[in-house]
Amino acid sequence: MRLLDSHCHPITAVRAGTLGPWLEQVKAAGVEGVVAIGTDLDDWSDYRRLTHDHPNFFRHTVGLHPCHVTEGWEDAVMALSPFFADSVAPAALGEIGLDYFRLPADAAEAVQVKA
Template identity: 35%
Template sequence: MDMQSGTVEEALDKAAAVGVTAVVQVGCDLERSRWAAEVAGRHENVHATVALHPNEAPRIRREEGPGALDAALDEIAALAALPQVRGVGETGLDYFRTGADGIEAQTYSFRRHLRIAKEVGKALVIHDRDAHQDVLRVLREEGAPGTVVFHCFSGDAAMAEECAAAGYYMSFAGNVTFKSAQPLRDALAVAPLDLLLVETDAPFLTPAPYRGRPNAPYLIPVTLRAMAAVKGVDEDELATAVAANTARAFGCPPPR
């Protein structure tokens, strides 16, 4: 869901109308993490994750100083301990928008988030953009928590196989429907059914043929239908598997 567009109730009603009866609201900075936790506290079918997006870490250090980054991470740790918060993320590495001067801050923040996830015993939700091997390396060096979710999976088939071998969940978004996304579909094709998740990345990555409008949970069935076609399975079979995977990954009961 997008905290700037409409009401939570409207978004949940539209999602429920197409069979999407529970959502995970992802935090990407302090404001949105606080909001995600607050919304999840008010709605039993909303679960939160909290974190500083990789690009937030160098920004905070640059604009507010190193102490501010540690203070922000301490607040993320406090939010992560709340019962309605089911994961720590999205965190990781993003080399697309942050140059070499931001890598150290990103890596420091990623390692802190990883440790927080292990301390609270919750899923680690990873943002990985143009940084596949470094993300996997940090996971190996730190020791991954029990549950790892690659948000908006962007790797190729070889990376999907590596993630599968490690037992990492791979979450696919609407860009799997884009004509230019054959490598992503190749990755989906080899990803095991029991490690698949689906997401919006709202308001971005709206699936075809609805590109141009803001993405939202009610469009999840469009993405899931495309995923089922790639996997060669029935839509209901994939939907059942994804619901069970989501409940298992985030430690929450399947939606009623």
């Protein structure tokens, strides 16, 4: 059986300069490829570079995680399209999920947020 991690966030290893050891561990565990999930504008270029440098192992996405949507989010949304025109295009649009486990503790407010 081939193993693919379809949702990972290796940005910590990238920024800490520990990608080499991280890759060794992942490959030693039998993983043959990963999809690095972009969560905000700050990691999209890093993940594109990973895909460029390791085309047989990495794929990447671009997207906005709900926890990273801040004032000025419109600029980040406008920056999505050029990534898809790039020679190392994302495999998908994402992170775009709704994290309902982060809903407010107040039940009435949580229902309104969900709506």
